[in-house]
Amino acid sequence: MEFKKNVLEQASHITDGCMGHEDAFCTAACPMHTDVKKYIAQIGKGDYEGALKTIREKLFLPNTLGRICAHPCETDCRRNSEFGQPLSVAGLKRFAAERADRKELWEDSVGEPTGKRVAVIGAGPAGAQAAIDLRKAGHEVVIYDKLHVVGGMMRVGIPEYRLPREVIDFEYSYLVDLGVEFKMGIEIGKDVTFSQLREDYDSVIVANGAHKGTIPPVPGKDAEGVFNAVDYLKDISLTHKFPKAGKKIAVIGGGDVAMDCARSSWRIGAEEVLLISLEELESLPASQEEIDESQEEDVQFINGWGTDEILKNKAGKVKGLRLKKVLSVFDENGRFAPEFSEETQEVKIDTVVFATGQQVEDITDGQLEQKGGGRYVTDPDTLATNLPDVFAAGDASGGAIVVQAMALGRKAAASADRFMKEKDLAEGRNFKLEYSFETRLDVPLPKGTENLPRTSGNHRSAKERKRDFKAFDLGYTDEQAQKEASRCLQCECKLCMTECLMMNDYGECPQDIFGEFLEKGEIDPIIPYSCNMCGGCTHVCPNDFKIGETFMGMRKDFILHNDGKSPMEGHKAIEMHQKLGFSKIFCTKVKGVR
Amino acid sequence: MTEKMGFMPGCSLPSYTPEGVKKTMEYLKQIYPDLGGVQKCCGKGTKALGQEEKFKERFAGLQKDIDDVGIETMIVACQNCYKTIKETSDHTDVESLWTLLPKIGLPEEVRGKAKDSDVVFGIHDSCSTRYEKEIQDGIRWIMSELGYRVEETEHSRENARCCGFGGMIVPANPDLATRVMQRRADDFESDHVVVYCAACRSSMMKVGKKAFHILDLLWGPVVYDDAPAPEDVLSSPAKSWINRYKSKNAVKQVVKA
Numbered sequence: 001m002e003f004k005k006n007v008l009e010q011a012s013h014i015t016d017g018c019m020g021h022e023d024a025f026c027t028a029a030c031p032m033h034t035d036v037k038k039y040i041a042q043i044g045k046g047d048y049e050g051a052l053k054t055i056r057e058k059l060f061l062p063n064t065l066g067r068i069c070a071h072p073c074e075t076d077c078r079r080n081s082e083f084g085q086p087l088s089v090a091g092l093k094r095f096a097a098e099r100a101d102r103k104e105l106w107e108d109s110v111g112e113p114t115g116k117r118v119a120v121i122g123a124g125p126a127g128a129q130a131a132i133d134l135r136k137a138g139h140e141v142v143i144y145d146k147l148h149v150v151g152g153m154m155r156v157g158i159p160e161y162r163l164p165r166e167v168i169d170f171e172y173s174y175l176v177d178l179g180v181e182f183k184m185g186i187e188i189g190k191d192v193t194f195s196q197l198r199e200d201y202d203s204v205i206v207a208n209g210a211h212k213g214t215i216p217p218v219p220g221k222d223a224e225g226v227f228n229a230v231d232y233l234k235d236i237s238l239t240h241k242f243p244k245a246g247k248k249i250a251v252i253g254g255g256d257v258a259m260d261c262a263r264s265s266w267r268i269g270a271e272e273v274l275l276i277s278l279e280e281l282e283s284l285p286a287s288q289e290e291i292d293e294s295q296e297e298d299v300q301f302i303n304g305w306g307t308d309e310i311l312k313n314k315a316g317k318v319k320g321l322r323l324k325k326v327l328s329v330f331d332e333n334g335r336f337a338p339e340f341s342e343e344t345q346e347v348k349i350d351t352v353v354f355a356t357g358q359q360v361e362d363i364t365d366g367q368l369e370q371k372g373g374g375r376y377v378t379d380p381d382t383l384a385t386n387l388p389d390v391f392a393a394g395d396a397s398g399g400a401i402v403v404q405a406m407a408l409g410r411k412a413a414a415s416a417d418r419f420m421k422e423k424d425l426a427e428g429r430n431f432k433l434e435y436s437f438e439t440r441l442d443v444p445l446p447k448g449t450e451n452l453p454r455t456s457g458n459h460r461s462a463k464e465r466k467r468d469f470k471a472f473d474l475g476y477t478d479e480q481a482q483k484e485a486s487r488c489l490q491c492e493c494k495l496c497m498t499e500c501l502m503m504n505d506y507g508e509c510p511q512d513i514f515g516e517f518l519e520k521g522e523i524d525p526i527i528p529y530s531c532n533m534c535g536g537c538t539h540v541c542p543n544d545f546k547i548g549e550t551f552m553g554m555r556k557d558f559i560l561h562n563d564g565k566s567p568m569e570g571h572k573a574i575e576m577h578q579k580l581g582f583s584k585i586f587c588t589k590v591k592g593v594r
Numbered sequence: 595m596t597e598k599m600g601f602m603p604g605c606s607l608p609s610y611t612p613e614g615v616k617k618t619m620e621y622l623k624q625i626y627p628d629l630g631g632v633q634k635c636c637g638k639g640t641k642a643l644g645q646e647e648k649f650k651e652r653f654a655g656l657q658k659d660i661d662d663v664g665i666e667t668m669i670v671a672c673q674n675c676y677k678t679i680k681e682t683s684d685h686t687d688v689e690s691l692w693t694l695l696p697k698i699g700l701p702e703e704v705r706g707k708a709k710d711s712d713v714v715f716g717i718h719d720s721c722s723t724r725y726e727k728e729i730q731d732g733i734r735w736i737m738s739e740l741g742y743r744v745e746e747t748e749h750s751r752e753n754a755r756c757c758g759f760g761g762m763i764v765p766a767n768p769d770l771a772t773r774v775m776q777r778r779a780d781d782f783e784s785d786h787v788v789v790y791c792a793a794c795r796s797s798m799m800k801v802g803k804k805a806f807h808i809l810d811l812l813w814g815p816v817v818y819d820d821a822p823a824p825e826d827v828l829s830s831p832a833k834s835w836i837n838r839y840k841s842k843n844a845v846k847q848v849v850k851a
């Protein structure tokens with residue numbers, strides 16, 4: 001049966017615009033699209049195992065990410081945009097992992113062997129995620145890492161007091177379960193050449209991260225006692241020491257890495273720790289949590305100052321810094337171009353750590369093109385490089401945080417899989433869903449929403465924690481987790497579905513019902529003939545979609561194709577009823593007279 | 595400003611209460627001595643089935659009746675009649691009884707009659723006029739003039755939910771219709787619900803509410819908590835048609851009186 005054009009148009013207008021299946025802010029912001037709403041609701045119901053399973057559908061590192069994820073989900077959380085108090089999504093994730101994660105719950109099946117072999121360079125989150133996905137697709141996977149420990153920057157960048165190492169090892173054992181092979185302590189480009197690797201494997205994933213620390217060209221930078229953040233944190237991570245450091249440490253930088261350096265400095269025995277940034281306190285790039293925690297630990301902040309010169313003693317050792325006052329950090333085009341005034345000050349210190357950015361090292365002997373920050377040039381959609389068998393992922397291809405590295409690892413794996421199967425790299429892929437995106441969800445706050453404060457966690461006292469490497473955050477108690485979970489607004493539209501009983505019988509939202517109608521070109525008449533035409537759906541719809549009217553249009557078409565009669569058996573009586581309602585016996589007209 | 599006024603009871607109201615129709619018209623006649631009358635269906639049911647052509651035909655018949663007896667403004671007590679005439683007629687004005695009564699006032703003898711009633715009525719607004727604030731205000735005005743206490747709910751006025759009768763779904767999907775009725779009934783805390791559509795009343799009765807049409811309250815005895823609601827006449831086709839016939843006669847009688 002053919003439906004009229006206006007009915008089809010109305011139906012596609014609704015199908016295209018309906019927000020019923022639109023992702024919540026958190027899920028859209030997460031590059032891995034973890035079903036945040038679902039697991040938070042499960043935690044709220046006390047179903048910790050269910051929550052853990054939900055998390056594990058997307059993330060093999062629930063506890064790790066629960067502690068250190070830079071959580072774009074929280075930035076986009078409705079409670080953040082409305083009240084500046086986002087859900088503690090990461091904290092709840094950690095809670096679920098701590099309460100319920102067990103190896104028995106891990107889904108460790110792999111695909112039929114394909115006979116293809118892939119080399120992954122780097123055991124960081126990007127390499128690990130790529131390895132998992134490729135292994136699941138049935139390929140043989142070997143990870144190479146120059147370190148003897150897994151985790152990449154999570155292991156040698158992120159300090160241990162934020163991420164205990166046994167958490168990483170436990171979660172990474174999943175890769176071993178899947179049959180991923182690890183070749184540790186092998187540096188590509190030195191122990192094995194990149195060309196050799198390409199010869200030995202069908203495809204190569206390059207995920208070597210950004211491990212080259214930088215030191216800006218300031219006078220005195222060759223003094224003894226000047227270090228970069230990468231080397232500093234790596235040594236501290238691996239040995240809990242940094243013998244070359246003195247007691248008065250200045251960290252230069254205003255981001256999270258700088259905070260990590262400063263806080264780590266206490267833990268290797270510093271007596272004084274300064275944090276010197278170009279930016280003023282209010283505009284530090286670091287997360288507020290890290291700033292607060294650093295200040296609790298008595299890191300002394302000197303904000304709005306730049307390094308004019310590193311002062312040395314006669315032996316060539318650092319003895320202090322001359323700082324110059326910052327007038328502005330960015331130019332009118334928003335480009336980084338600091339301006340300084342004449343004003344200076346000196347500080348006495350014996351060690352300088354520059355936390356001013358990390359770069360990607362070339363490990364391919366120039367075979368891959370590089371761009372700013374050393375990042376490899378890739379097709380952003382597929383992460384393909386100038387070499388057909390090579391894909392780059394993680395920080396090496398433009399990510400900046402762990403969960404992005406994972407999404408990029410997954411993307412590179414999907415491309416490598418297609419390459420090895422000789423399939424087109426792009427065909428049929430929805431690239432939008434492979435990374436963070438902006439949801440179209442635009443709904444009023446649920447009725448009665450109150451501004452409830454974020455549930456604070458249990459941090460060890462600053463005085464106690466700043467001298468050891470044990471976890472500083474003890475995580476939520478059951479009660480705290482329940483309370484925090486109860487703040488979730490469970491953002492979704494489906495407002496019409498709370499009004500209309502009938503649509504619930506035929507789908508989850510109008511998009512299902514009208515989408516199916518368009519796809520099949522037909523609809524069971526019971527559906528349009530079950531609409532009360534009450535307008536409740538349109539009344540609550542943020543888009544004012546004329547749902548009832550569309551059902552009405554369908555009814556009219558059914559009538560036209562059915563000799564002017566309703567296709568519903570039960571409507572025979574109504575037709576009779578209507579006939580009588582217009583019959584002489586029951587009708588009258590009388591003219592009024594005075 | 596002397597529009598020729600007429601009254602049209604519609605379908606469900608005359609099938610439910612010939613008494614109510616008669617008393618309403620008698621009162622209107624006191625105010626408008628040359629009140630005319632038409633009893634016919636407005637065709638909403640036909641329209642709801644999707645029978646566009648047949649609806650046009652049928653409405654044209656109604657329009658002819660209205661024109662034949664020279665009615666310029668039609669007073670209606672049914673929200674569907676109100677909407678249908680408003681949307682379809684190009685020259686007949688329509689006025690809801692519920693907005694007219696506040697203007698002309700209630701008869702002296704009914705004002706404050708229920709001030710001692712112990713009932714609190716939930717108000718079931720009709721979904722077809724969810725955006726007609728004036729009609730909704732009129733209902734509340736009448737209730738307060740009579741002296742009844744009312745309870746507003748989250749689903750009052752423009753947030754009204756369907757009684758379950760709308761869209762001709764009862765014969766098409768009876769199980770669903772019952773669920774819709776029950777859900778609507780559950781919106782009210784009070785057992786007593788006042789409605790201003792006879793079909794809505796029947797729906798609420800079917801799921802156990804003590805539902806009163808506002809004309810029952812206007813013209814009938816004062817309602818106390820222990821009194822039963824009037825019978826659900828619309829559930830019986832035979833009784834309904836007999837009533838409709840009686841109402842037709844009432845229309846004639848009153849206009850000609």
Ligand SMILES: Cc1cc2nc3c(=O)[nH]c(=O)nc-3n(C[C@H](O)[C@H](O)[C@H](O)COP(=O)(O)OP(=O)(O)OC[C@H]3O[C@@H](n4cnc5c(N)ncnc54)[C@H](O)[C@@H]3O)c2cc1C
Nearest residue numbers: 122124125126145146152153157188209394395400401402
């Ligand atoms: C100090 C610091 C703190 C951070 N804090 C956070 C945080 O709190 N939250 C967050 O989400 N992100 C944080 N990040 C960022 C995050 O760590 C990275 O984005 C992420 O680890 C990148 O993952 P990756 O797999 O791309 O690379 P990496 O994790 O860097 O892993 C790359 C791996 O490749 C290996 N490798 C390098 N070269 C070779 C070679 N030639 N041969 C063999 N192996 C090689 C390295 O040893 C390393 O194991 C932080 C980064 C730093 C530096």
